[in-house]
Amino acid sequence: MNNNEFDVIIIGGGITGAGTQRDCAMRGLRTLLIERSDIATGATGRNHGLLHSGARYAVNDPESAEECIKENMILRRIASHCVDETDGLFITLPEDDLAYQQTFVDACRKAGISAEIIDPELAKRLEPSVNPELTGAVRVPDGSVDPFRLCAANMLDAKLHGGQVRLHTTVTGFIREGDTIKGVHTRNLITGEERDFYAPVTVNAGGIWGHDIAALAGVNIGMFPAKGALLVFAHRVNNMVINRCRKPSNADILVPGDTVCIIGTTSTRIPFDECDNVSVTPDEVTLLITEGAKMTPSLSSTRILRAYAGVRPLVSADNDPSGRNISRGIVCLDHEERDGLKGFITITGGKLMTYRLMAEIATDAVCRKLAVQKACETADIPLPGSEEGSYEAVAQKIWEKPSTAQKAAAARMGSRASRIRTRDRLDEALICECEEVSVGEVKNAIERLDASTLTDLRRRTRIGMGTCQGEFCACRAAGLLAKAHGCIDKERDDLKEFLQERWKGNFPIGWGDTLREAEYTQWVYKHVLGL
Amino acid sequence: MKLQEYTSSSHNFEECMKCTVCTAYCPVLQVNPLYPGPKQAGPDGERLRLKDPFFFNYALKYCLNCKRCEVACPSGVKVADLIQAARIKYDNSPVKWRDRMLASTDFMGHLARPFAPVVNAVTGLGVTKTMMDAMFKIDRRRTFPSYSARSFEGWMGRHEKEQAAFPEQVAYFHGCYVNYNNPRLGKDLVKVLNALGVGVQLLEKEKCCGIAMITNGMKTEATKNANHNVKVLSKAVDKGLMVLTTSSTCTLTLRDEYPSLLAVDNSAVRDFVIMATRFIYERLEKGAELHFKPDFHKKVAYHTPCHMEKLGWGVFSEKMLRMIPGVEFTMLDSACCGIAGTYGFKRENYEASQAIGKQLFDQIKTVNPDVVACDCETCKWQIEMSTGYPVTNPISILAEAIETNKD
Numbered sequence: 001m002n003n004n005e006f007d008v009i010i011i012g013g014g015i016t017g018a019g020t021q022r023d024c025a026m027r028g029l030r031t032l033l034i035e036r037s038d039i040a041t042g043a044t045g046r047n048h049g050l051l052h053s054g055a056r057y058a059v060n061d062p063e064s065a066e067e068c069i070k071e072n073m074i075l076r077r078i079a080s081h082c083v084d085e086t087d088g089l090f091i092t093l094p095e096d097d098l099a100y101q102q103t104f105v106d107a108c109r110k111a112g113i114s115a116e117i118i119d120p121e122l123a124k125r126l127e128p129s130v131n132p133e134l135t136g137a138v139r140v141p142d143g144s145v146d147p148f149r150l151c152a153a154n155m156l157d158a159k160l161h162g163g164q165v166r167l168h169t170t171v172t173g174f175i176r177e178g179d180t181i182k183g184v185h186t187r188n189l190i191t192g193e194e195r196d197f198y199a200p201v202t203v204n205a206g207g208i209w210g211h212d213i214a215a216l217a218g219v220n221i222g223m224f225p226a227k228g229a230l231l232v233f234a235h236r237v238n239n240m241v242i243n244r245c246r247k248p249s250n251a252d253i254l255v256p257g258d259t260v261c262i263i264g265t266t267s268t269r270i271p272f273d274e275c276d277n278v279s280v281t282p283d284e285v286t287l288l289i290t291e292g293a294k295m296t297p298s299l300s301s302t303r304i305l306r307a308y309a310g311v312r313p314l315v316s317a318d319n320d321p322s323g324r325n326i327s328r329g330i331v332c333l334d335h336e337e338r339d340g341l342k343g344f345i346t347i348t349g350g351k352l353m354t355y356r357l358m359a360e361i362a363t364d365a366v367c368r369k370l371a372v373q374k375a376c377e378t379a380d381i382p383l384p385g386s387e388e389g390s391y392e393a394v395a396q397k398i399w400e401k402p403s404t405a406q407k408a409a410a411a412r413m414g415s416r417a418s419r420i421r422t423r424d425r426l427d428e429a430l431i432c433e434c435e436e437v438s439v440g441e442v443k444n445a446i447e448r449l450d451a452s453t454l455t456d457l458r459r460r461t462r463i464g465m466g467t468c469q470g471e472f473c474a475c476r477a478a479g480l481l482a483k484a485h486g487c488i489d490k491e492r493d494d495l496k497e498f499l500q501e502r503w504k505g506n507f508p509i510g511w512g513d514t515l516r517e518a519e520y521t522q523w524v525y526k527h528v529l530g531l
Numbered sequence: 532m533k534l535q536e537y538t539s540s541s542h543n544f545e546e547c548m549k550c551t552v553c554t555a556y557c558p559v560l561q562v563n564p565l566y567p568g569p570k571q572a573g574p575d576g577e578r579l580r581l582k583d584p585f586f587f588n589y590a591l592k593y594c595l596n597c598k599r600c601e602v603a604c605p606s607g608v609k610v611a612d613l614i615q616a617a618r619i620k621y622d623n624s625p626v627k628w629r630d631r632m633l634a635s636t637d638f639m640g641h642l643a644r645p646f647a648p649v650v651n652a653v654t655g656l657g658v659t660k661t662m663m664d665a666m667f668k669i670d671r672r673r674t675f676p677s678y679s680a681r682s683f684e685g686w687m688g689r690h691e692k693e694q695a696a697f698p699e700q701v702a703y704f705h706g707c708y709v710n711y712n713n714p715r716l717g718k719d720l721v722k723v724l725n726a727l728g729v730g731v732q733l734l735e736k737e738k739c740c741g742i743a744m745i746t747n748g749m750k751t752e753a754t755k756n757a758n759h760n761v762k763v764l765s766k767a768v769d770k771g772l773m774v775l776t777t778s779s780t781c782t783l784t785l786r787d788e789y790p791s792l793l794a795v796d797n798s799a800v801r802d803f804v805i806m807a808t809r810f811i812y813e814r815l816e817k818g819a820e821l822h823f824k825p826d827f828h829k830k831v832a833y834h835t836p837c838h839m840e841k842l843g844w845g846v847f848s849e850k851m852l853r854m855i856p857g858v859e860f861t862m863l864d865s866a867c868c869g870i871a872g873t874y875g876f877k878r879e880n881y882e883a884s885q886a887i888g889k890q891l892f893d894q895i896k897t898v899n900p901d902v903v904a905c906d907c908e909t910c911k912w913q914i915e916m917s918t919g920y921p922v923t924n925p926i927s928i929l930a931e932a933i934e935t936n937k938d
Contacts, residue, residue: 087532128538234545235578239538259578303545392585404567404579404588411583433549433575436586467578468549513546516606520548 005198006032006164008366009184011171011213012205013037014044015147015352018154019359019378020205024366025161026381027374032197033155033163034186036170038456040151042207044352045459046310048230048264049257050241051075051083051143052353055090055115056248058107064329065111067354072141074356074379075150081385081394081414082150086256088142088241089123090115091134093294096246101136104245108140115140127240129296142241144257147352148459149412152449153383156416160384167450174202174217180342181217190452201366204346207313208275214346219339221346224314225275229284230264231292231509234303234467237261242295251291258411259435259466260305263292270311280307280508303513305469306505315349330354332361336369343369385414403428408436412462420444431480432473434466442477446484454478454498469502471521475529492531499525535584537620540577542613542791546606547574553600553610558867559593562886566593569600573613580617587621593883594618595871596746597837598783612791619750619792629667630747633873637739640678640711647680670881674916676712676908683714687721687733694721697730702767702774704760704804706781707739708908716777719930720807724775726935727811727819734763734774740784743873745792757795760785764800774800775807777926779839779906780872782806786842806839806906808925809847815854822934827857831928832900834863834891834914836907837871848906848925855932861898866891870913885917892917904928 008024010017013035021033035041054068075083092098101117108115116139123130123137130137155165168190175183175196183198206213211223236256244252254263266284285307293300315331331349335341347362360376367374388394395402395410398418402410405428410417420440421427427440445451445460454470454477457463463477464470474495482491499521506518525531553569554560560568567576572591579586591614600610632639643650653659654675664671683705687694694700701724709717721731738760744753764785767774776782785804789795815821831852835845853860869887874880895903895918903914903922911922 085532126532126534235540236582237539239535240532256582259582298539401589403590404571404576404586407586408579430571433571434578436575436579467545467547467575471549472551513548517548520550 004196006030007199007201007370008032009034009197009199009202010205011184011202012207012210013039013151013155013165013167014042014205014207015040015151015154015355016044016207016347016350016358016362017203017205018151018158019355020203020347020362021158021163021165022154022161023359023363023376023378025158025163026377027363027367027372029366029370029372031158031163032199033158033165034169034171034184034197035165035167036189038167038453038459039155040148040459042209043310043313044147044151044207046230046308047147047228047352048253048255048262049144049147050253050255050353051145052351053088053140053142054111054113055088055104055108055138055140055142056243056253058111058113059104060248061329062107062111064354065107065113067330067357069111069113069141071354071357072143075145076143078379078382079145079150079153079386080382080389081391081411082146082153082383084144084256086143086240088140088243089127089130090138090140090243090245091123091130091295092136092245093131094133094135096135096244098136100247101138101245105138113140127238127242129238129298130242131295131297136245138245142243144241144255145352146258150355150383152460153385156384156449165450167456168452171213171216179340181344201343201345201369203362203366204344205348205362207348208311210313210346210348211272217335217341217344219335219341219344221333221348222315223348225270225272226312226314227268227270227274227278227309228265228312229280229288229307229309230262231285231288231307232305233261233263233299234305235259235261237296237298237302244295251288252295254292254296254299258462263288263299267312275311278309278311279504280309282508285508303467304509305467305514306502307508308505313348330358330361332358332365334365385416388415405430405436405438409438409441413441419448431476432461432463432466434468434473435462437461437463437473439480442480446481452481452485453494454481455501457481458498464498464502468517469506469521470499471517471524474498475525496531499531533583537584538581540581540613541794542577542609542616544574544577544608544613547608548606550605552603552605556599556603558597558599558869558887559595559883563593563883565590567591569594569610569614572617573600573610574608576617577613580621584621587617589622591618592622593880595837595867595874597867597871598841599837599867602840609791615745615792618748619745622748624748626748629669629877630873631749632667633669633876634743634747634749636707636711636743640707643678644680644682644711647678651677664878668878669876670878672881673876674912676708676912678711679714681714683710683717684733686714686718687731690721691732694730694732697725697728699729700732700772701729701810702734702772703731704734704737704764704774704776704781704785706776706778708778713908716924716927719924719927720775720777722930722935723811723821723926723933726821726933727814732772735766737763740781742780742784742788745784745788747873750793754793754795757789757793761789761795761797761800764797764804768800768803772803773810774804775810776804777807777906777924778908779806779836779842779844780909783838783842806842806844806847808851808906809844811926811929812847812851812854815851823856823932824934827855827932828859829857829928829932830859830861830901831904832861832863832895832898833925834868834903834905834910835865836905836910837867839906840865848904852904852925852928855929857932858928861900863891863894863898866894868910868913870909872909875909875913884913888913888917895920902928
């Protein structure tokens, strides 16, 4: 077998691509995943990280709601180290119509979501950050999920099943014979290397960029880029997901995720050429803070870490300008049936929550084409890291007296934390002090998780995601990367890019302590380190 | 879902700029690699603890609570408070008998005082020290403070009428040390204040300020004492009295630790509790006169206790000492002596404690003073034990330098 021949090529390193690769690999296919940037760079890493119970969609989109609750229960089992089982509240505020609560609860129950109306007093006890003026509360099985971890774990499992992953590699064109796609031309964006890869089936899992990929293959899919903006707060204000019990609207979900919490979102249609560089506007920031503080008043006095935006890969069905009414449903297009183009499948629509189901649908389509008959097992077999229960248990099992960094590593990596090298005391030293990431954990990400830049490391370890936004960890991690790659100049550019990217997120909320911190970071890097 | 007892922090950890100056000033970090340092243990750790109390790190017990991190912090973050509050909130391990004994200064003083000569002799014995080391892990190399046979409170009781005769009055929070170990200091303060025309009265039965209970995890007991003390302080303040103190640690506890660590509201009394050296300095500065002995001469080296640094009042003790004719004054470099109350008595901390203090001990030996002046009793024990130089409260030096009608 040539090392450029596969059974299936998957384009896109988001959660859909990673999930599809895992599923294909588990069904015995030889897989290659190509991603032009890094894992989870698109919509996968730019959302709330909400483990939907489906309650949000119950009234308007019962089909999505049912998908969500099923996948919710599956992810708790197979991805326990990526999931935080926080539960969620749907609260009614004085300005909301309390009558909606019953409609909501009925719809939830119909979709199979347990929704329990609780006393507002109990809600305040369960979640002290909630607006004390609430008039109603419903408890649902929402949670939070770390999209980076989930994506990395899927990809890692695909690799453990023989899959290959090529990051920072872009598809420059398709190899086409008549009406059949036979493979792809690619270029590595870091090394410049150009290579061709062949497979009887190619899956387009490019999210919103799937539109362009399809165009490259000569087919058209009408996608609908809808921007959603979010704010990250510097610490965890709430321990339960808080939603507004009303028709889905702007800034009505607050999700606790790891050490922070995230408020969002907005929904604005944007042109395709803005998808690569979305920014958050002052109006969006104001809206998010104002609406967020209605649910959780302390948000108005909590330090904001950064603002970011993602682009939902919705498939347009009508002319609704906001995109809110379009189904978040899954769309799997077999272009042979649709456009007469053989060997090409697009999997899109859907959401982070339903990635596994999307992957299953796409893999079923791939298997049909390849005449492979093997059932999907991804709903039953845990992801690497999720084999053993809670992070408390994992940490206690690996280390007799775990340090805070070791506990944090167990929370990030699950049972894979045992792979962190601790050859000497240096490996135990901290790279990131805010999130407690050790040298050993960073080395592990470089060696085993395909991290080649600082931003790649951030997605795998949380370096630079803490309060200081890279002030201290960036140069330390850059040192490790430079050593691993044997190149200082390239790493210096990487460091500059990383800090620039951190500033991009700080800029829209650049006031108070965040601005002081950013200024201090600038002194350190510009004036002390001469960058 | 997990239910958490603490879902918000009452401390300003988000104002931390991660500049790490606190870490550079932490005396523990320089000698004990097991300690995560003030930034890690304080603001950084608080974020993780809010996520899940599981991230609480038991190495926080190595914090001295010297507050040097807070003095160093350019953003005004209550770093040490964050650490101590975390220990109070999240350290659920039972309080050891040893710690309970060391922390109960009031109770132990009460027990020991009637048998002071015997207790002092026994605690000085090698065999006792070895036994205490083996049984309680109280380091055998420590010298124990001696107890006084008669309490300060008893002495004050006998002089109540005479003190009440002064037209101007202040109240005095003497603390356990003056009451049980060194009534001399209390008497010296009374002598000085009387010479300034001020009479001294006790609070309506003060209790131990509770700092040792706070740092040894006895929150309930500490809160009980705090509530009691705020009550008796209020009575004095309501009468229009200032409350003077001679111990920097008691002062800091009464003023700052009560609200921020025990959530005991002391706002009505806080500003009325001040160090006696500040009160006296301000009097002298305004022109009050004392009669100094003409032939007094002493080479004094002043050590600013960490909690005095935190109060920002070392300058008052310094200036007051400099006003005494015949005092040859040296200001020692700002450094922690390493004892930190009960911390240094524990066997596991002995080495660190002595290593921290080394810089100070070496400087004292170089300066070679007649006496080291210091506003803290535990610093006194540490410096005396580690250098052999006598250590005295600035008030006692002043008392020795003045002449009164009684002399």
